Each structure stands twice: as structure tokens, then as C-alpha cells.
Amino acid sequence: MAFMYYSVAILSPPYSSLCYASPDYLPEALWQTGLRVAVPLGKGLRAGMVLENDGDVRILPAGVSIKALCWPLETRPLFSVGYMEMIRQLALRQGVTPGRILGHVLPQGLRNAAARLRHFSEGKARLLSLRAIAAMTPEERALLGQAWIRGEMEILPFRSDAALGEYCRLTADPPWPVRPAAHRQIALLEYLLEHGSTNRRALLRILGSSSAPALASLVQQSIVHIGPLEGAANTDESATQLLPPPPLPFDLSEAQRTALAHLREALHTPQACSHLLFGITGSGKTAVYLELVRECLTQGKSALLLAPEVALALKLLRDARLALPGAPFVLFHGYQSAARREELFRELGSGTSPRIVIGTRSALFLPVQDVRLIVLDEEHDSSFKQDEGFSYQGKELAWFRAEQNKALLLLGSATPDIKSFYAAERGGLRLLRLEQRVGGGSLPCIRLVDIRGLGATDSLLAQESLDALRQTVARGEQAVVLLNRRGYAPQMYCLNCSDVPRCPHCAISLSYHKGRERLLCHYCGYNTPFPQPCAKCKGLHYLPLGEGTERLAEHLGTLLAPAKLLRLDRDSTRRPDRMEEILTAFARQEAQILVGTQMLSKGHHFPQVTLALVADGDLGLNLPDYRAAERTFQLLVQSAGRAGRGGQTGEVFIQTRDRSHYCWDFVQRGDYEGFYKAEIVRREQRRYPPFVRLALVRISFDAKREEALAEITRLGQSLRSAGRESGIVVLGPVPAPIPMLRGRKRFHCLLKAQDWPAIRMAYARAANGVDGNMLRLALDLDPVNML
Numbered sequence: 082m083a084f085m086y087y088s089v090a091i092l093s094p095p096y097s098s099l100c101y102a103s104p105d106y107l108p109e110a111l112w113q114t115g116l117r118v119a120v121p122l123g124k125g126l127r128a129g130m131v132l133e134n135d136g137d138v139r140i141l142p143a144g145v146s147i148k149a150l151c152w153p154l155e156t157r158p159l160f161s162v163g164y165m166e167m168i169r170q171l172a173l174r175q176g177v178t179p180g181r182i183l184g185h186v187l188p189q190g191l192r193n194a195a196a197r198l199r200h201f202s203e204g205k206a207r208l209l210s211l212r213a214i215a216a217m218t219p220e221e222r223a224l225l226g227q228a229w230i231r232g233e234m235e236i237l238p239f240r241s242d243a244a245l246g247e248y249c250r251l252t253a254d255p256p257w258p259v260r261p262a263a264h265r266q267i268a269l270l271e272y273l274l275e276h277g278s279t280n281r282r283a284l285l286r287i288l289g290s291s292s293a294p295a296l297a298s299l300v301q302q303s304i305v306h307i308g309p310l311e312g313a314a315n316t317d318e319s320a321t322q323l324l325p326p327p328p329l330p331f332d333l334s335e336a337q338r339t340a341l342a343h344l345r346e347a348l349h350t351p352q353a354c355s356h357l358l359f360g361i362t363g364s365g366k367t368a369v370y371l372e373l374v375r376e377c378l379t380q381g382k383s384a385l386l387l388a389p390e391v392a393l394a395l396k397l398l399r400d401a402r403l404a405l406p407g408a409p410f411v412l413f414h415g416y417q418s419a420a421r422r423e424e425l426f427r428e429l430g431s432g433t434s435p436r437i438v439i440g441t442r443s444a445l446f447l448p449v450q451d452v453r454l455i456v457l458d459e460e461h462d463s464s465f466k467q468d469e470g471f472s473y474q475g476k477e478l479a480w481f482r483a484e485q486n487k488a489l490l491l492l493g494s495a496t497p498d499i500k501s502f503y504a505a506e507r508g509g510l511r512l513l514r515l516e517q518r519v520g521g522g523s524l525p526c527i528r529l530v531d532i533r534g535l536g537a538t539d540s541l542l543a544q545e546s547l548d549a550l551r552q553t554v555a556r557g558e559q560a561v562v563l564l565n566r567r568g569y570a571p572q573m574y575c576l577n578c579s580d581v582p583r584c585p586h587c588a589i590s591l592s593y594h595k596g597r598e599r600l601l602c603h604y605c606g607y608n609t610p611f612p613q614p615c616a617k618c619k620g621l622h623y624l625p626l627g628e629g630t631e632r633l634a635e636h637l638g639t640l641l642a643p644a645k646l647l648r649l650d651r652d653s654t655r656r657p658d659r660m661e662e663i664l665t666a667f668a669r670q671e672a673q674i675l676v677g678t679q680m681l682s683k684g685h686h687f688p689q690v691t692l693a694l695v696a697d698g699d700l701g702l703n704l705p706d707y708r709a710a711e712r713t714f715q716l717l718v719q720s721a722g723r724a725g726r727g728g729q730t731g732e733v734f735i736q737t738r739d740r741s742h743y744c745w746d747f748v749q750r751g752d753y754e755g756f757y758k759a760e761i762v763r764r765e766q767r768r769y770p771p772f773v774r775l776a777l778v779r780i781s782f783d784a785k786r787e788e789a790l791a792e793i794t795r796l797g798q799s800l801r802s803a804g805r806e807s808g809i810v811v812l813g814p815v816p817a818p819i820p821m822l823r824g825r826k827r828f829h830c831l832l833k834a835q836d837w838p839a840i841r842m843a844y845a846r847a848a849n850g851v852d853g854n855m856l857r858l859a860l861d862l863d864p865v866n867m868l
Contacts, residue, residue, distance in 0.1 A: 087100070363519060455479045525733045531740055563679070628696075633696060
């Protein structure tokens, strides 16, 4: 009998693409591209996805046979041929297998083969596991195959364990009312603070079953709550209700109507097109997005509306519901429960009605049908690039989906990515402008404050800045204070021996978090109680060096009392809905000052804020990253945009120790195009994107294996040899700016070329000869994080 052969992507490690034969008990027409299937691998069954039909001819060596597919995991594919082509192209670009991509983007329930079959026969229902089917005789499987064809069987999801729905979450921020000697309680609280809501069974497995009494005690004290995971549909609904009130309704400005007319024309064009909406802060870009969404719905088409962060996605959802009541909105982000994400994948993959998906970067992988519009708000934000797991650029994926669906791709920002603006200048994107704030307000006046005279132990804020804060508070107005460094102090300096506590896994100084009474590594999460004796001299006399948001908030709370103050950073927003609570409280003017990290720099609308203060404008300006000036400009202009949005005149104070840097003149004028012209000249002179293709080879090895250095030298020689043949400039390998993380030493190697295929080919040739047991390699195309 002739068999058909199929290429199947395994959805769990090793994520291989393997060949399987069609079984003789089910029709060959069943095995379509995009169908999830159970396949034998090793001694068990794995979930896989059919990539393509490989035909019916296989010349096999003697004694070699190809295993057969076991059973489908769904009656029809959830994923279209177009969707699978997107996965295939992304795998080729990133140099990974399709299974690795699917294994990272699909919810857990779609990645396992733990399903059951219900067989209706002779008026009875019988449940069968796939493992039982695999163990049956060929005759028994043939009978089941006939029953499947007759429609007498259905697939049931694996029976869920009740304990899997029990999640532990904090109900209080540190410091917690527990005894210092209650080590198990403290370990539980620290884990939940660092990792967020955690399944009860998983929590006890990680921390040990002996922690169960400690957990029960914390629940009894109402410090920990056990319940369903926050982030389901009803929780997303409540989160949008917690957001600050939206801006008052307004009529579209002339500039908005002009931009909208061009975009509507593009929306009706039967081909893919890309536009860049360049609008200053407060110019009403969201209103334009929502009018386009309305147009999509009238066409019976779907749309994707994406934001870089969950908080901004929730704000977009709130605004969209007010503008388009009753529209079929779907919210999707990575903090939702696995069950909710699986439900949305199944719903969108099997549905045909138009949907408006609002979410973060991962929503690009949803199997949405008939997409006509894709919007990336704050398109310059680095959050659209994924670095962990497998790396990909969300903007590139959005462009591919737009091309595939003949859709409109709209990138929006007040400070566009340099590469996006360069593409717009050269005709790759159509450029549309919004140059005035809605309601006629003007951009705030920006002043630079020289803080070179401040000592290491002085307050971070100069007297001029403090005076401006006091005057704002005295007028009954509000202020936001940006410091892009969380914690109390980035270093604790021992006054006896001059030692600074460091992370044993990363060789980086530990940051002091006063509320938690701990020293914490911001890279690997290692933490230890503090105060504690110095590891070097056993002394207890420490001096906090530097300032984080926690210390700055404490200092301002004392200086400006009785004015109330709130803090918005990763530490203060770990509990579910806490970010929305803080933003809402500030919008209701329950506090006059909001201190925070870059979380408060984007998208938020507070009409009563008349002062924005950047405590340290130099942070990030001198990082070893060719984008350092661009990122600093974007962050500061976006932060400045929080002031003066309610009709009152706004002011911005930016503290700096280097007033001579070229970016400050452009920041003060809010002059993006001037900055762009200055920056693009530097990029061309130094051969950085957009004038070359840039890739970063990340290399790491166990810190105990010094012999790996010789292997790195050989890798560098191989890369340079391959580079000479294809015109690639190879820089490195050299120690990374952060030379050790999580117990692994790190090296970087930069590759510059005129096209991506040359880089991928050179990397593949060099990596092919590397000892994978010694070195861990990753190729990051167009890297965003250079550390």
C-alpha cells in the first residue's frame, strides 16, 4: 500500500520537523496543513502540526521505516495555509524550526497531546485516551477510523485538574507584617512578589511541600489570596474600569480629517500599503485609529490594534469601547491565563465573523481571519521586539501579515523609530502628520537643569527643580517625576572596607529595596535579606549610593508634606490591577505628585499635570548602544508630553550633567526632525542601520568552563573567514557589556552586511562547527538590546 508522507512540526522540545506516514485507518484528505496531530516520538505521544504534504515517494535504507501519524487533535485545522506560511517564513528568517516558534507562541493547551476521544456506539458513550488508541491492534484502530469518518467520535480536551485553577496572589505590598524568623513565609511572599500570581501546586513544588503551613497562615492573615487567575475576560473588563477617565469627546481637527481621508482611501485599496502617522504628543492619533476601525467593521473585516504595554492596550480598549459601543472587541496579552488564551485561539481560528483585536505584541500570532487593518501605536517602542525565547521584530511580522492579507499597516508615534522615518523619507512608507495638539494646546516649555555640582550623597534634585515642584503643589496642580531606575539605591557601600555587595551569579552590584528589606539583582532575581553583615569585613555600616524611585519618593514625600505622593514602577505595580489603581487615583487628584520609571512616560492623559520633571536625563545616554541618543530623545520627549495636556501651560525640567550633548537642543525644542537629520548623518558615517543590516551573535558558557574561551576564538575565526567571502564586517567576539549573567559568561560579536541572507549564511557556517555542549549561541537580527 502506498502511503502519503507529511512534515510535522513537534510543538515541544526538541521542536524538530519530522516526517510521518499517513495511517491506513484514516483518510489521507484529513491531514491538512495547519492541523494539530498526535504523533509517536520516543516512548510516548507528542503534539505536532502538519507543515506540508511531502508526497508519496520515500527511498529508505534497509531496515528503516517511517512511523505513522496517530490521530488528529481537531476536526479541522485552526490555522490556515497562510498562517503556516507566516510561521515558515519567520522560522527561515530567524534560523529556527517552525516547531520552536509554534511551541513558544501557542497556549499550553494547544501544545500537548493530552486529549480524549468520546466514541458513541450502540447508544453508549465510551472515553478513549490517545495513548490507548496507540496501543490498539490495527484492526481495532480501523474500526475507530470508520467511526470517526461516520461522525461517531468527538475530541475532548484533557480533563483539567481542579488544583490547576487555584492561583496564589499577594493582597498587600511590602513591608509585610511577618516575623523576621518566619523564613518560609518570607520566601513565599518574595516569590509571589517577583513572579506574580502562581498556581498553588506549582508554588509548593518549587518551594517545597513544607511551605504549605506557611501558605495557610498567610492566607489566614489575608496577605495572600487563593482564587482563579487574574487576567481572565472578566478581570480585563474590571481593569479597564479602573483606568483614569478618558479625555472629553471632541470633533476631529482639520489635520486629523486630512490624515483620515488618506488612510480611508488606502483602506479601500485592494493591495497592501504601509503608512507612518507622525503626530506630536496629544495630537489625537488614537481618534484616527478608531475611525479606521469603524471603517473596517463597515467592510466586514477584522483589525489588529496593538500597543507596547498591557496598560496602554487596556487604555486603547477603554477608548475603543466608548467610541464603538457593541463592537466585537477581543483583548489579548501574555498576562492572561493559559485557558483564556487557548479559548481565544480556538475562537478566532474557527470563526469567520470580523473581530477587533486589541493587545500587545503576541496578538500578532492570533489566527484572525480577513485582517484589513493593523495598527502599531507607539511604534518606536522597543517592546515590539522580543529578545527572549526566540527573537522577532513585531513590526516585521505586522508588515508580513499586512502584505499577506492586502491590508493597511499603520505605524503611529510622536517620536518614530529612526529607521521607520528613513523608510518614509525614501518612499517605503507614506508619511502623514499631526502637528497640533487637539484643542489647540501648545507643547510645554523645556528647561535643562545642570546638576554637575551635586555630590554622590546629595539629593538627586537640584534646588531649581525642588522650587518648581513646591510652586506646582502650592498652585494645587499636579506633577510627574521621572527616574528610570527602580529600587531605593543601586549600590550599598560598606563604610568600613569600601566593598559593594554583588550578585554571585551575575557579578553586578545588588540594588537595595527598602520596602522589601532586601538586596536584589535586577537581572537574575537573586535576592538576600538586608541589613546583614558585610561579606568581606562583617561590618554593618553602609552608605546608599545613587537614587532609585523608592528613595526619591521617600525624599519628596518628606520635603513636600502634606502633599500626597504616588509611585509607579515595577515594584509598586506587581499586584494585579495595582497599576490601574495608581493611575486612577492620580487622575482623580488624590495625589499631587507621581514618581515613576518610564512606565509613566507613554500614552497617559492627566489634564491637571503642568510640570514634568526628569530627575536624571543622562541615564541611558552613554550606554554602549548605537541607539542610545535616539532612545533618550524618545523617552524625554514622550515624558515631556505628559505636561500641559489640559489647556494649562506646561513646563518640563530635565536634569543633566552634560549640557554639551548634541541631543539636548532638539529635546528642548521638541524637534524630532532636527534630531533625525543630525542622527542619520552619524549613522551613515559609522555604518549603522538603516545603512547596513546589523546582527548580534550572543555567546555564553558556564563560568566554570574556562576552556570555552578557545572555542570562542575558533568561532570568531570562522565568522571572519565566512565574512571575508561575503563582505561582512565582523566585530568581536568580545566580552558583553554585562559580562556575566545567571552564572554564564557572555560574549558578543557584531555582524554588519548589506543583506540578511549573507549574515544568516555566515552564521550558519560558523555555528555548524561549534561544540553545542560548551557554547550557547543565538543570532539576533536587528538587535534592540545591546547589553
